[in-house]
Amino acid sequence: MTYFRTTRSSPIVALTFLAPIFLAVAALLVCSPVTADPVPVSRTEHSGEPRAPEGRRVARITMANFAFSPQTLTVPAGTMLVWTNDDDAPHTVKGVSSDSQIASQALDTGETFSAILRHPGRYKYFCTLHPFMVGWVIVQ
Amino acid sequence: MQSNDSDRKGHHGISRRTLLKCSAWAGAGVVWAMKGGVPSSFNMADEAAAAELDSDFSFVQVSDSHIGFDKAANPDPVGTLSAAIRKIGALPNHPAFILHTGDVSHLSRKEEFDAAQQILQTSGLPVHYVPGEHDVLVDSGRAFFERFNKHADRKWYSFDQGGVHFVGLVNVLELVAGGRGRLGTEQLEWLDRDLRNRSASTPIVVFAHMPLWDAYPQWGWGTDDAARAIACFRKFGSVTVLNGHVHQVLQKVEGNLSFHTAMSTAFPQPAPGTAPGPGPMKVPAGHLRAVLGLREVAIVQGRGPLSVVDRTLA
Numbered sequence: 001m002t003y004f005r006t007t008r009s010s011p012i013v014a015l016t017f018l019a020p021i022f023l024a025v026a027a028l029l030v031c032s033p034v035t036a037d038p039v040p041v042s043r044t045e046h047s048g049e050p051r052a053p054e055g056r057r058v059a060r061i062t063m064a065n066f067a068f069s070p071q072t073l074t075v076p077a078g079t080m081l082v083w084t085n086d087d088d089a090p091h092t093v094k095g096v097s098s099d100s101q102i103a104s105q106a107l108d109t110g111e112t113f114s115a116i117l118r119h120p121g122r123y124k125y126f127c128t129l130h131p132f133m134v135g136w137v138i139v140q
Numbered sequence: 141m142q143s144n145d146s147d148r149k150g151h152h153g154i155s156r157r158t159l160l161k162c163s164a165w166a167g168a169g170v171v172w173a174m175k176g177g178v179p180s181s182f183n184m185a186d187e188a189a190a191a192e193l194d195s196d197f198s199f200v201q202v203s204d205s206h207i208g209f210d211k212a213a214n215p216d217p218v219g220t221l222s223a224a225i226r227k228i229g230a231l232p233n234h235p236a237f238i239l240h241t242g243d244v245s246h247l248s249r250k251e252e253f254d255a256a257q258q259i260l261q262t263s264g265l266p267v268h269y270v271p272g273e274h275d276v277l278v279d280s281g282r283a284f285f286e287r288f289n290k291h292a293d294r295k296w297y298s299f300d301q302g303g304v305h306f307v308g309l310v311n312v313l314e315l316v317a318g319g320r321g322r323l324g325t326e327q328l329e330w331l332d333r334d335l336r337n338r339s340a341s342t343p344i345v346v347f348a349h350m351p352l353w354d355a356y357p358q359w360g361w362g363t364d365d366a367a368r369a370i371a372c373f374r375k376f377g378s379v380t381v382l383n384g385h386v387h388q389v390l391q392k393v394e395g396n397l398s399f400h401t402a403m404s405t406a407f408p409q410p411a412p413g414t415a416p417g418p419g420p421m422k423v424p425a426g427h428l429r430a431v432l433g434l435r436e437v438a439i440v441q442g443r444g445p446l447s448v449v450d451r452t453l454a
Contacts, residue, residue, distance in 0.1 A: 066359070066417030088211045088420045090247060090274070096317050106247055106277045109211065126317035129273045130418075132360040134317050 056080050056116075061135065063091045063107075063127070068135030077120055077139050083113045091127045100125070102137075197302035198233040198438040200265075201241060201347070203384030204404035206274065207256040208246030213407035213420035214428060217246075218255060223453050224405045224434050225263045233438055236301060237265050241384035241402060242272030242312065242349030244284070253287055268299075272349040272385060273312040280313060296327050298334050304439055305338060307331070309348035311363050321350030321363035321385075328368050340375045343439065343446060347382040353399045355390050356412035373397060380437070380446055386418070388431075389450050400448055403433035429454030 057079040062069050064086040075081065083093045085107040093113050095102035102125045104113035117123060117139045127133040205221045214220060228235065238260060245252035253275075260267045269288040271281055281295075290297045298307045309331070311321035323331075335344075346352070352369065354362040363369075373379045374396070381399040387409035392399045407420045408431040415421070423431055433452040440447075 065415075066419060087417070088213065090277075092277070108247065124317060128315055129277070130360055131315045131317055131319045132358065 053080075058082060060084065061137075062086050063133070066127075066130055066133055068127075068133060071134075072136045072138065074138040074140060075117075077118055078116060079139075080114055080116050081137060083107070085109055085111055090129060091133065092129055093125055094128050095123055095125045097123075196439065196441045197304075198231075198235045198436055199237050199239060200228050200231070200235045201239045201382050201402055201435040201437065202228075202260075202405055203241040203349075203402040204243040204272065204387055204406055205240070205256055205259075206243055206246040206404065206406035207259075208249055208252035209406055209420070211420060213422045217406040218259065220429065220432055220453060221256065221259050221405045222262075223429065224432070225259055227434065227451065227453060228263050228265070231436060233436065235265065235436065238263060238267045239306075239308075239347050239382065240267055240269045241347050241382060242270050243274045243384060243404075244269060244272070244288075245275055248275055248277035248281070248283060250283060253283060257287065268306070268308060268347075270296075270308045270310055270347060270349055271312055273315070276312055294326075294330065296330060302439055303441060304343045304345055305335075307334065307344065307346045309346060309352075309369070311348050311350045311352070311366075316364075319364050320354075320357060320360045321348075321352075321366070323363060323365050323369055328365065328372075331369055332372050335372050335376075338376075341377050343378040343380070344373060344376045345380045345382065345437070345446075346373065349383065350385045351383045351390070351399065351401055352381050353392055353394070355386060355392070355399075355401060359412065359418040361386055361412070361418070370394075370397065378446060380448070382435070382437075387421075398448075400435070402435050403431065403450065403452070405432050405434065405453070408432070 057076065059073060059075045059079050059081055061073055061081065061083045062085075063083065066087065066089070068083075073081070083104070085091050086109070088109055090106045090108050092106055093102055093104040094100070100123070101117065102115050102123060106129070107113055117137065120139050123137045123139065125135055125137070202221075202224055206217050207221065209217050228238065240260065244256045269284075271284045271288075275281060275284040285295055289295060295310045295313075296308060298305060300306070309323060309327065311323050313322070314324065315322055346369075348363075350363055351361050352363050352366045356362070377396055379397040381397060383399065383401045384404070386401045387404035387407065388401065388411065389403060390401045390412075407428075408423060409418050410421050430452050433450055436449045436451060438447045438449070
């Protein structure tokens with residue numbers, strides 16, 4: 001897994017390429033026993049992101065009002081996940097398993113953390129500063 | 141100006157008139173006094189009760205200085221911490237020391253700890269620190285503990301002064317997903333040993349960053365394993381718990397225990413449930429110092445009361 005921490009902006013891949021994939025994933029999720037969580041909504045945004053390698057899918061999670069949004073995100077394996085802090089308070093992103101690759105430094109307002117999860121699974125993470133902030137990434 | 145008893149100087153060289161004028165700066169104008177563990181409040185306009193504040197021993201709590209914070213809620217936490225220290229210097233009952241209940245820094249950076257420590261040292265008073273979660277962001281708080289810790293082998297501590305037993309606890313390490321503050325088994329076992337042979341009539345003051353009661357668990361304002369610590373404290377006739385983290389004064393009384401969170405010297409946070417999250421709260425610039433402050437705690441020997449007075453910066 002590679003990860004980045006950056007605050008620079010760069011162009012983003014087109015949404016039309018990703019939409020059918022997410023629709024398929026959402027359909028799978030409805031039938032899946034993995035989760036009773038709300039139906040995940042996945043979206044990309046055109047603001048302050050790291051440079052994604054050519055063709056790499058990118059999925060975004062924001063930290064706002066002391067919550068991860070979307071709280072549960074389902075993505076295909078190999079997607080670059082980008083967490084962005086929109087709060088006036090710093091946050092961190094830390095996977096709960098001891099060897100988790102999700103492990104950011106403290107992110108101040110506007111800063112981002114990126115990770116690519118290559119293996120399917122359900123990854124729970126939280127903010128170590130505000131541990132009531134909890135989120136999940138489901139990698140299909 | 142009429143002359144009356146209020147102008148006569150009392151035990152510590154301050155007249156009741158001046159005491160009342162200073163006390164009018166306190167946010168609510170209410171003083172809680174502890175007698176035998178049961179608090180009673182009196183309005184600062186009651187001069188006879190105000191005279192009770194003459195005391196032999198007092199100290200100050202400051203909290204959540206967040207040096208390094210630079211957002212709209214307060215671009216100058218150095219300035220507001222400095223104002224708090226000047227206010228401490230002007231207190232009529234000269235305090236014996238300062239307790240800092242954590243979030244000394246905003247991002248655990250060396251220059252933030254440097255600046256905070258320098259400002260606090262201008263008080264000329266000893267300072268006892270416990271960390272907040274903002275102080276332990278890097279390497280499990282190594283920079284904080286190397287600078288401020290009293291012992292090589294543990295992060296929590298106690299000391300005695302003025303007949304009072306003070307206990308500094310750390311509840312911001314190894315937090316778990318979905319949890320609140322955490323004391324941990326090692327610290328709880330130390331606490332049990334530390335308190336075990338003390339007389340129940342010893343006044344206890346406990347200080348820790350995150351609230352040791354469930355002030356508002358939805359925002360993480362509590363400590364998961366506090367119950368075991370509270371059980372250790374219950375035998376004592378007077379236990380005063382001083383916390384920070386929430387950037388406002390919240391209080392609770394439970395038998396002989398009273399819990400008080402403190403104002404920040406940096407920025408306020410919303411009252412529980414009144415905002416989507418517990419983040420820095422912007423107030424009109426002229427109003428900021430009225431919602432920041434410090435706390436003076438006074439102990440009167442032989443008479444039992446432990447008075448807790450919150451004072452704003454403006």
